[in-house]
Amino acid sequence: MPSQLHTNATVLSNLLRPENTVKLLGPDLSSEALLMAVVGNDIPIQVILDVGALIVDLENDEVARRWLEMTPHSGKEAVIFLSKEDDILVMDRNGFVEPFLTSSFVANTDACLVFLDEAHTRGIDLNYLITTGPQRCLVRS
Numbered sequence: 001m002p003s004q005l006h007t008n009a010t011v012l013s014n015l016l017r018p019e020n021t022v023k024l025l026g027p028d029l030s031s032e033a034l035l036m037a038v039v040g041n042d043i044p045i046q047v048i049l050d051v052g053a054l055i056v057d058l059e060n061d062e063v064a065r066r067w068l069e070m071t072p073h074s075g076k077e078a079v080i081f082l083s084k085e086d087d088i089l090v091m092d093r094n095g096f097v098e099p100f101l102t103s104s105f106v107a108n109t110d111a112c113l114v115f116l117d118e119a120h121t122r123g124i125d126l127n128y129l130i131t132t133g134p135q136r137c138l139v140r141s
Contacts, residue, residue: 021045031055031063039070046076047114055117060084063115064091077111078103 015022021043025034034054038045048067055063064079068091078092080100088100090112105112 029054031058032066035063035067035070038067044074046112048116050115050117060115060117061089061091061097063117064113065095067113067115068093071113075111076113078105079113079115080105080109081115082117 023041025037038048060081064081067079078090080088080090083089089097090100090103090105091097100106
């Protein structure tokens with residue numbers, strides 16, 4: 001749509017902001033290796049945008065659970081993700097999943113990681129989901 005043509009440049013501009021980290025990963029990457037790269041990064045990564053559908057062997061709640069298991073207790077207590085039904089959910093370290101908007105994390109998003117699978121990376125407002133401070137994103141080209 002002509003009214004949306006500017007959005008590709010806007011997304012690229014936002015991703016390339018100096019406070020974001022871009023890390024290129026190898027072509028043969030498993031879901032586990034991707035999560036290990038995220039957790040092992042020198043600068044903490046708080047957001048995964050899986051625009052290339054790299055994680056296909058795990059459901060979104062499984063990604064959330066595994067990411068929390070691998071992440072040290074460094075103030076991050078939950079992962080925000082979307083269900084197949086497009087519901088915004090949050091999973092805490094105990095594995096409890098609830099709607100994000102009625103959770104205690106809605107007022108405490110700085111304690112959350114964010115995972116967006118390929119199907120949910122377009123048309124979603126991350127500012128709505130996460131705090132407004134600098135965020136760390138992992139992307140692959």
